[in-house]
Amino acid sequence: MSNEWIEVGNLNDIPQLGARVVNAPDGDIAVFRTADDSVFALRDECPHKQGPLSQGIVHGDRVTCPLHDWKINLDSGSAVAPDVGCAASYPIKMDGEIIFLSLTPNEDCPNHD
Amino acid sequence: MKEKLIVIGNGMAGMRTVEEILKLDTEAYDITVFGAEPYGNYNRIMLSPVLAGDKTIEEIMINDEQWYVDNDITLHKGKTIVDIDRKARKVIVDDGSEHEYDRLLIATGSNPFIIPLPGHDLDGVIAFRDINDVDMMIDAAKNHQHAVVIGGGLLGLEAANGLMQQGMKVTVLHLMDTLMERQMDSVAGKMLRKSLEERGMEILMPASTKEIVGDGHVEKVVLEDGREIEASIVVMAVGIRPNIELAEKVGIHCERGIVVNDTMQTFDPRVYSVGECVQHRGETYGLVAPLFEMAKVCANHLVQHGIALYEGSVTSTKLKVTGIDLFSAGDFTGDEDTEELVFQDASRGVYRKLVLADNKVKGAVMYGDTIDGSWYFDLMRDETDVSDFREKILFGQSHLGDSGHGDENRIAMMADTAEICGCNGISKGDIVNSININKLLTLEEVRAHTKASSSCGSCTGLVESLLAHTVGGDYSVAPHLKPICACTEHTHDEIRGAIKTNELKSIRATMDFMEWNTPDGCSKCRPALNYYVMCQYPEAGSDDSQSRFINERAHANIQKDATYSVIPRMWGGGTTPTELRAIADVADKYEVKTVHVTGGQRIALYGLTKQELPQVWGELNEAGLVSGHAYGKALRTVKTCVGKEWCRFGTQDSTQLGIDLEKMTWGSWTPHKYKMAASGCPRNCAEATIKDFGVVCVDSGYELHVGGNGGIKVRVTDLLCTVKTADEVLEYAAAFMQIYREEAHYLERTAPWIERVGLAYVKEHIVDDKDNRKVLAARFHFAQSFAQDDPWEARAKGAEKHEFESMKQLNA
Numbered sequence: 001m002s003n004e005w006i007e008v009g010n011l012n013d014i015p016q017l018g019a020r021v022v023n024a025p026d027g028d029i030a031v032f033r034t035a036d037d038s039v040f041a042l043r044d045e046c047p048h049k050q051g052p053l054s055q056g057i058v059h060g061d062r063v064t065c066p067l068h069d070w071k072i073n074l075d076s077g078s079a080v081a082p083d084v085g086c087a088a089s090y091p092i093k094m095d096g097e098i099i100f101l102s103l104t105p106n107e108d109c110p111n112h113d
Numbered sequence: 114m115k116e117k118l119i120v121i122g123n124g125m126a127g128m129r130t131v132e133e134i135l136k137l138d139t140e141a142y143d144i145t146v147f148g149a150e151p152y153g154n155y156n157r158i159m160l161s162p163v164l165a166g167d168k169t170i171e172e173i174m175i176n177d178e179q180w181y182v183d184n185d186i187t188l189h190k191g192k193t194i195v196d197i198d199r200k201a202r203k204v205i206v207d208d209g210s211e212h213e214y215d216r217l218l219i220a221t222g223s224n225p226f227i228i229p230l231p232g233h234d235l236d237g238v239i240a241f242r243d244i245n246d247v248d249m250m251i252d253a254a255k256n257h258q259h260a261v262v263i264g265g266g267l268l269g270l271e272a273a274n275g276l277m278q279q280g281m282k283v284t285v286l287h288l289m290d291t292l293m294e295r296q297m298d299s300v301a302g303k304m305l306r307k308s309l310e311e312r313g314m315e316i317l318m319p320a321s322t323k324e325i326v327g328d329g330h331v332e333k334v335v336l337e338d339g340r341e342i343e344a345s346i347v348v349m350a351v352g353i354r355p356n357i358e359l360a361e362k363v364g365i366h367c368e369r370g371i372v373v374n375d376t377m378q379t380f381d382p383r384v385y386s387v388g389e390c391v392q393h394r395g396e397t398y399g400l401v402a403p404l405f406e407m408a409k410v411c412a413n414h415l416v417q418h419g420i421a422l423y424e425g426s427v428t429s430t431k432l433k434v435t436g437i438d439l440f441s442a443g444d445f446t447g448d449e450d451t452e453e454l455v456f457q458d459a460s461r462g463v464y465r466k467l468v469l470a471d472n473k474v475k476g477a478v479m480y481g482d483t484i485d486g487s488w489y490f491d492l493m494r495d496e497t498d499v500s501d502f503r504e505k506i507l508f509g510q511s512h513l514g515d516s517g518h519g520d521e522n523r524i525a526m527m528a529d530t531a532e533i534c535g536c537n538g539i540s541k542g543d544i545v546n547s548i549n550i551n552k553l554l555t556l557e558e559v560r561a562h563t564k565a566s567s568s569c570g571s572c573t574g575l576v577e578s579l580l581a582h583t584v585g586g587d588y589s590v591a592p593h594l595k596p597i598c599a600c601t602e603h604t605h606d607e608i609r610g611a612i613k614t615n616e617l618k619s620i621r622a623t624m625d626f627m628e629w630n631t632p633d634g635c636s637k638c639r640p641a642l643n644y645y646v647m648c649q650y651p652e653a654g655s656d657d658s659q660s661r662f663i664n665e666r667a668h669a670n671i672q673k674d675a676t677y678s679v680i681p682r683m684w685g686g687g688t689t690p691t692e693l694r695a696i697a698d699v700a701d702k703y704e705v706k707t708v709h710v711t712g713g714q715r716i717a718l719y720g721l722t723k724q725e726l727p728q729v730w731g732e733l734n735e736a737g738l739v740s741g742h743a744y745g746k747a748l749r750t751v752k753t754c755v756g757k758e759w760c761r762f763g764t765q766d767s768t769q770l771g772i773d774l775e776k777m778t779w780g781s782w783t784p785h786k787y788k789m790a791a792s793g794c795p796r797n798c799a800e801a802t803i804k805d806f807g808v809v810c811v812d813s814g815y816e817l818h819v820g821g822n823g824g825i826k827v828r829v830t831d832l833l834c835t836v837k838t839a840d841e842v843l844e845y846a847a848a849f850m851q852i853y854r855e856e857a858h859y860l861e862r863t864a865p866w867i868e869r870v871g872l873a874y875v876k877e878h879i880v881d882d883k884d885n886r887k888v889l890a891a892r893f894h895f896a897q898s899f900a901q902d903d904p905w906e907a908r909a910k911g912a913e914k915h916e917f918e919s920m921k922q923l924n925a
Binding site for chain 2: 006008009013014015016017018020021022023024025028031035049050051052055056057058059060064066067068069071082103
């Protein structure tokens with residue numbers, strides 16, 4: 001299923017400035033919706049101590065991890081400096097309000113397998 | 114096309130402004146910097162340690178040349194601007210080239226003041242201002258024996274100390290009869306003189322210099338009284354003058370400095386100025402903290418955010434001489450309206466003087482042990498009422514019950530492995546290394562890089578002391594009034610005020626009105642705004658769950674493995690067999706990993722998944738159990754003992770009182786968590802004197818105690834008053850909770866709030882003013898009419914489903 005687009009839900013399933021979880025075979029993926037209705041997907045694990053990013057507060061194009069306040073960029077999954085680390089990010093495609101997710105992570109996260 | 118910004122001056126103030134601009138908007142300007150010195154940007158306040166051999170030039174560089182390249186900044190070093198054509202908007206360089214600007218920033222700093230004595234232009238007469246001066250002094254020390262430093266102020270003594278470290282015999286000539294008279298009183302000045310003389314420094318004062326004599330090169334200094342002192346180098350350190358030569362020449366309004374308004378703009382709207390060259394509200398500054406505050410404001414206006422104001426700085430001074438600790442701040446001389454508190458222990462070499470007016474710190478001088486300097490400085494800047502701890506204030510912060518850290522307050526003597534931040538496991542060595550490697554100058558930077566003091570904050574004082582100790586006394590302290598977060602310039606109080614006066618009934622309305630500089634705030638300000646709006650307008654239904662921390666959004670406590678805990682309410686610490694059975698059944702059914710009795714007299718179930726929560730709550734609801742709000746900035750528990758119903762010592766029915774208090778206050782959101790207790794007698798088994806609001810029953814009635822907490826920094830309550838009836842207890846409890854809800858800053862518990870506003874203030878509004886007490890209590894009850902719905906029940910019945918269910922289940 002490497003390059004397949006999977007329908008995971010509708011834009012309105014996710015609250016603005018919020019997130020929902022998709023239970024994927026290799027672990028949970030957090031799907032975020034920003035104030036301007038952009039949608040991003042990250043592995044639901046903070047690079048710091050694996051906190052569930054889906055439970056954090058979303059602001060701008062970032063999410064703050066609920067465990068220790070790391071800030072993670074939603075587009076790349078990278079931690080905001082000076083913290084260093086990266087949560088794998090996944091491609092999202094929108095068809096109107098339908099959200100499609102690919103389970104092949106983007107490659108811009110070098111320190112994540 | 115980007116606008117062009119030219120910065121004249123490559124010093125700390127100019128480059129700090131550039132850094133602040135880049136933080137706000139990297140695309141705002143094409144930036145060109147002209148610096149007369151042939152270096153990158155270095156930390157001028159650290160020249161003394163370089164001279165003394167404690168640091169190298171490399172260690173004090175803030176921005177090396179690569180930094181300019183990395184940030185697309187054009188640096189012209191070793192070039193001087195000789196003229197500005199303000200009409201054509203261009204600067205003229207000493208090499209004849211011309212550069213156009215849209216905005217110009219003048220940061221030319223200051224020049225050392227050279228007294229025009231006969232012989233001041235001889236070789237070997239120098240100032241102490243830049244790397245070049247330091248090089249000359251180090252050079253002189255290699256070949257010469259005797260140095261004279263004219264000026265016994267901060268800079269002069271640092272220069273003298275450095276020259277001694279380099280092996281020279283040094284004589285300091287000071288015009289006045291007290292060393293550093295602008296920072297010290299005569300007692301501290303004498304102690305300083307004694308320790309410097311013990312180190313071998315010769316100090317002559319009052320000593321007025323008549324002339325410097327020599328044939329080409331300086332040979333001796335002659336005093337007015339005829340004394341002659343041999344000298345092969347003379348350092349003039351009698352003061353600095355704002356460098357306004359260029360600005361004056363091109364007709365920009367100057368007095369003692371370049372005159373700027375509160376936005377750091379000069380009289381030419383396209384020209385800004387920051388640093389030691391400016392004159393703001395009649396003041397000029399020669400310390401680094403004000404420069405940083407100016408830089409921040411200036412950058413804010415240069416990128417056209419237009420919301421910051423510089424309103425002047427309160428400054429403090431420390432002498433950077435290893436082994437000598439002195440600190441001074443504010444008005445330390447006082448007048449007929451002030452009082453002095455003095456502590457003096459001559460044999461230990463310790464001296465402290467505080468100047469108070471209206472029970473607020475106006476100034477401080479410390480000698481010998483300055484670890485509490487930053488604390489006094491904070492008290493001074495925040496205008497804290499110190500009447501509650503006045504009798505202990507001279508002994509320092511550690512004597513106010515700084516549990517766990519009190520003994521460690523001797524920063525300098527701590528081992529590198531000593532843990533400073535217990536939350537994040539950060540040692541002294543970690544912090545010092547990070548400060549040195551990353552060139553950190555502010556508490557915020559240390560927090561960002563090391564995480565120290567970023568969690569519970571109890572080590573903030575230690576980290577600030579470490580910072581001061583590591584980078585020298587002039588490290589940048591936070592501005593006088595701290596904004597709520599980086600999204601705004603406004604303080605908690607300003608925001609609350611605006612919400613009230615302008616009827617801002619949502620987070621959005623508040624952010625728009627207060628001109629937030631981020632689109633939707635951050636994880637720091639949004640929960641605060643959500644609380645402030647909800648507290649002011651309980652009827653408006655403004656609560657925004659996406660602006661709540663996960664625990665309050667999910668009505669359960671998130672744990673380190675992303676599972677949750679469930680803690681139902683047990684009114685006044687009481688329970689029943691039915692409730693216990695329901696809890697046991699849930700624990701069995703959901704295979705709860707840990708069942709734990711909490712410190713607040715209730716039972717917690719750990720390890721539940723988020724999806725399970727609504728069902729668990731539904732089953733607990735059936736037995737009458739509701740949310741305990743153990744996850745919220747809210748009323749937590751009311752701890753009780755069994756009181757006179759059972760206990761042979763009990764004086765009142767503390768159990769029923771506790772239940773009544775909890776029934777009245779449950780569901781209330783507060784700035785921080787809020788705990789109560791009711792003890793049946795002064796033996797105080799319910800530990801009511803470390804609660805936010807505690808009742809201790811006595812035979813004649815009820816003692817009401819406020820502002821206590823256990824936790825990070827234990828604080829015992831203050832006695833508010835004694836009342837006769839249980840009804841009065843409830844009225845006072847409601848009124849106190851409401852004034853705290855309305856006036857404390859978000860995430861400020863009652864203990865620090867009371868320390869900030871003073872117990873007298875609370876008494877005045879709750880005890881002395883009966884009408885106000887009733888009005889506050891009425892407002893509390895009004896708010897409660899919207900708050901007392903069990904959040905678990907609604908969610909068990911299907912509310913907020915999206916919060917608890919995953920969006921999609923994908924099969925392998």
